[in-house]
Amino acid sequence: MRVPFGAHGWIPGALAAAALCAAGCGPARPGAADGPRYFGRVSPPSGNVFRFNNGAEPEQLDPALMSGQPDGRIARALFEGLTVYHPGTLAPDAGQARSWDLSADGRIYTFHLRPEARWTDGSPVTARDFLWSWLRVLRPSTGSRYASLLFPVAGAEAFSKGTLSDSTRVGLAAPDDTTFVVTLNAPTPYFVFLTGFYSLLPVPRAAVERWGERWVRPEHIVSNGPFTFHEWRPGDRIVLEKNLRYWDAARVRLDRVECYAIEDLNTSMSLYRSGAVDWNPSGYVPTGYIPHLRRFADLSAGPFQGTYYYSMNVTRKPFDDPRVRLALNLALDRDAIANKLLRGTRAPWGNITPRGYPGYEAPAGYGHDPARARRLLAEAGYPGGRGMRRIEILITTSEDHRRIAEAIQGMWRSELGVDVAVSNQEWGSYLEATTSLRYDVARRSWLGDYLDPNTFLAALRGGDDNNRTGWADPGYDRLLDAAAAEPDPALRLEMLARAEAVALERGPILPIYHLRVYEMIKPYVRGLETNVLDIQELKYVWIDHSWRPGIGPAGARAAAAQARTSAPAATDGRAAAPAGARP
């Protein structure tokens, strides 16, 4: 979560933006007269140190409990799951499991763990560690936000919801130290991908049981990832150091990682420009800067699995009428919002699921059709908006949210004659209003956790805690259930597309645009690639001290990526093709 600057946030924001842009207009140092231009100083740090702004301070360093990008970045550096992600394609690579097999019916995964994998206290990482950690995620008393990721596992949902108390009936087994067997309810193409997700990283049972919530402190923590937890200065920084006991330590080239906790976007950009940080991740490059930053070679951009949308409270009139919801949808000019208002920094999008899932034929979203919108509104009993009460758009404190809301307010007013107000609430009040359905229309966004449409569509199930629209459609839920049980992957995706079509037609949410990743990466940073889930494995990152001005970062990074993939691995690598891996 990003914390807004405050009531007058626009003043320092505008000042700092002007300052940075003005500063950025000068030649980048050191001289880059002929080669690519960079935003600010480009001197590599001395030593193999990587410094980046991790944004908000991690709330949780316990993988089972975390739920945000800042937390996840640290977790993936400290712990390693059965698999790790390829930095560019995100295909699951061998991690603590050196290989895995899939049964002929696609339901049973057998992971073969590395005998050489060790915790930082020297003890081996065993299949029992994974068994205990995954069951811990499922236990309601743990309070994991992502327990549902394990619901494809047989018996997991019942165990998590308390209807099954016998953990041995959950489809997880550790027949010996190096074999971990997972039995699924049905073939789940994205399951292997989940095994690298931070919630499913193994945790050290002895430390957790001994220290309780404080087991993640630097003085207590035991981890198994490429880095160790060296220092935590609350509100300031977390320092990680290379883990010499890590099985793949030969490949880790960084000695130290410094993760700063800077929530203010302008401060983050200043630090980047001054050369104090080497990477400003996505979410910490303000939208207003992006058009200006496009001429600098260190801006890295790409599609992102996230949708910005307006959610409607269907328990309130007039949103209980699908015709009204569709009319409001058709009156939206997404192109004007994404391309004109936000200056092309986002892609207009009328679908719930973002584009880019291989094999998934998403249904056509609704476009801008004001004439049909007016007809629908008249059919619903509100011709020209007459008779409809004033409706309120709920936003959180942010200049972008306000501008978008005001544009939509104008569209609905002029196209449909609807009286619209914009209400701004601070974060806690906004969350309370959306979770308790005390709003009319609220801005929201949903970010994909894995490369499958299910990560978006499951959040709209009736009664799902993340639904927050009051909408429940048994037909929609049945389609998702059927898709979850469907063994044929193509048929499964077809069912999901049908479910998406239902949700679009019934319209509890109005998709507006597709998010994009924008990050600033210094040209001497290698092994860090922009990808659709914005997941980075710090183990692959290194500082190229031989970098000189004049070399474009894209070319250099591509060369580095090639070098990475062709570098002799310290292991035997992946033995079986993962079912969920996709480019």
Next chain:
Amino acid sequence: MIRFAARRLLLMVPTLWVIATLTFFMLRLAPGGPFLAERDIPKKAREAMSRRYGLDQPLGAQYLRFLGNAARLDLGPSYRRPALQVREILFQAFPVSLELGGLALGWALLTGGALGVLAAHRRNSWLDYLATSTSLLGVSIPNFVLGPLLVLVFSLRLYWFPPALWSGWDHKVLPVLTLSAVYTAYIARLTRAGMVETLGQDFVRTARAKGLSESRVVLAHALRPGLLPVVSYLGPATAGVVTGSVAVESIFAVPGLGRQLYTAAINRDYTVVLGAVLFYAALLLVLNLVVDLLYARLDPRVEEA
């Protein structure tokens, strides 16, 4: 003096109790809660977490437990960062705020005082006009405007100082200058006014008549009474620099208490907010007492009164 100080110290207990009570109930009245997020916790898990922190208890029981813990100076762990204890957060963040505030106030006293004395001594000269207009500028520019301007010039153009973070001395220059600007301006104006009044008094004329050098007249005789208005201002100024640095801490990413309190309030981290508010309240009460004692020492008439 001791009785006065003891009475004031005793009065702090009910004051702190009122502040703690008001903060506790205001926090609970505010919408939202520590376990709400964009991605929801499943209902069962949320219930388990509420049980763990006693938030499933009636409000009265929660309040009594909070008072008991506060009396033992133990507010437990942060709800949002459970690996950290509240006292740990306070003890890590407060020295940073104190250092930032102390340096800012020291710098403000030094430069503001010098400017004020010079302006008063050279009344209606160009030096006076320069000092007055500089201090006017200092009062008029809010720190959230000055901070980014200083960053633009000294960090992004000249590369002299880092634009943020808090490590070496060079990280401290810009936040200290930003935070001290308004206090420098006030102190300059107060010193000038105090010195102008003092320099016109009989004892100063007598000192001059005795043939003392001008610097001795100003520094040894006029300065002490001339600084009385500044001393009165020291209480609110100290409180201001230590507690009012949220914007500066945010602009320069200084890991101080103001920033922690701000973030905790946004995240409804009840225990951290309560801890920080109580800490600030106690600090302000103590600072006010110290200023009153100092004032009495500088001007014995106050003590007698």
